[in-house]
Amino acid sequence: MVRLVLEQQPYGMGSYAADPAYNFLQTYVGQVRWGGQLAFRYTHASYLVADGARTFIGSMSWTDTGLGANRELGLIDTDPRVASAGERVFNADWNQRKLHSAPNAVVVSPDGARARILSLIATAHKSIDIYTERLTDPAIIRALIASHDYGLQVRVVTPSDASLASVHRHHLQVNDRSPAVYGCQSHDRRRQDAA
Amino acid sequence: MISTGDFSPTSLDHSRELGVIVTDTSTLKAVQALFSRDVAGIPAQPTPIPSPTVALPTPAPIANGYTPAYFDASRDGHTRGHHTRGDRDTAASRARANRNAALCRRDTHQDRAADPSLSLAYTGSPCP
Numbered sequence: 001m002v003r004l005v006l007e008q009q010p011y012g013m014g015s016y017a018a019d020p021a022y023n024f025l026q027t028y029v030g031q032v033r034w035g036g037q038l039a040f041r042y043t044h045a046s047y048l049v050a051d052g053a054r055t056f057i058g059s060m061s062w063t064d065t066g067l068g069a070n071r072e073l074g075l076i077d078t079d080p081r082v083a084s085a086g087e088r089v090f091n092a093d094w095n096q097r098k099l100h101s102a103p104n105a106v107v108v109s110p111d112g113a114r115a116r117i118l119s120l121i122a123t124a125h126k127s128i129d130i131y132t133e134r135l136t137d138p139a140i141i142r143a144l145i146a147s148h149d150y151g152l153q154v155r156v157v158t159p160s161d162a163s164l165a166s167v168h169r170h171h172l173q174v175n176d177r178s179p180a181v182y183g184c185q186s187h188d189r190r191r192q193d194a195a
Numbered sequence: 196m197i198s199t200g201d202f203s204p205t206s207l208d209h210s211r212e213l214g215v216i217v218t219d220t221s222t223l224k225a226v227q228a229l230f231s232r233d234v235a236g237i238p239a240q241p242t243p244i245p246s247p248t249v250a251l252p253t254p255a256p257i258a259n260g261y262t263p264a265y266f267d268a269s270r271d272g273h274t275r276g277h278h279t280r281g282d283r284d285t286a287a288s289r290a291r292a293n294r295n296a297a298l299c300r301r302d303t304h305q306d307r308a309a310d311p312s313l314s315l316a317y318t319g320s321p322c323p
Contacts, residue, residue, distance in 0.1 A: 042210040045199045057215050075197045082215055109200050109212035129230045134203040157233050
């Protein structure tokens with residue numbers, strides 16, 4: 001049995017972007033549904049649970065760009081608690097039900113992820129390294145600044161202008177020149193300007 | 196933490212995202228090594244996209260009247276950091292389908308490799 005939940009309007013675009021994938025998968029897989037009608041707006045999660053036992057969770061969309069050009073990171077987890085938690089979230093979304101309490105084995109947005117991230121930052125002792133496409137959440141930026149002021153090394157790799165503005169303002173170490181960040185127009189433009 | 200989300204209010208408050216907190220030492224070392232390479236500016240090697248090898252059954256016509264030759268994954272409009280706009284109307288979609296059909300008739304892997312927008316092909320199906 002293969003089931004898929006897709007985002008119908010990725011990042012506010014029209015369904016013209018996702019309809020071909022939906023039609024293709026409906027033809028060959030059959031069980032495809034649009035996600036995100038009740039508790040959240042966008043289905044941005046990209047994860048897979050196989051046999052209720054193995055879980056892939058990754059930052060990448062399953063596109064040429066996500067799989068072949070961007071810096072993305074994923075993990076294949078064999079912990080059955082993670083698989084069970086992933087299936088619980090999936091089943092809630094598949095059935096368009098709200099997730100009343102997020103399982104502890106995973107970090108779930110919009111169901112408590114910010115608190116889990118803040119806790120992770122607060123319990124770091126030496127350093128915090130971050131890859132992120134966007135770092136614009138005020139609470140998380142404040143927590144990183146507090147960690148930096150406390151003496152921790154805080155490093156961020158991000159392609160986002162908004163993120164750069166936020167972290168530069170607070171003197172966190174940022175690498176916006178990483179050639180590993182492909183496909184980022186702001187990054188390319190900055191390199192061109194420098195040249 | 197490895198997650199599908201980023202650190203923005205949209206991701207944290209309005210999107211379904213999933214992450215996992217990793218404590219396995221070998222995984223953490225691998226991630227740290229990658230991070231250090233990127234911070235140092237050491238070029239990464241993009242992963243080559245494999246040629247399609249799986250033959251699928253003949254596709255059925257879909258609702259808008261044509262039989263798709265390819266699913267055009269990179270036309271999702273999502274590029275890192277910026278989101279481009281895709282085709283908004285059916286005419287553009289049909290034009291793309293016609294282009295894909297023409298490529299299908301040429302039907303060589305070289306053609307597909309030359310156009311990175313074509314990522315998944317119905318290699319076992321007749322051309323539309």
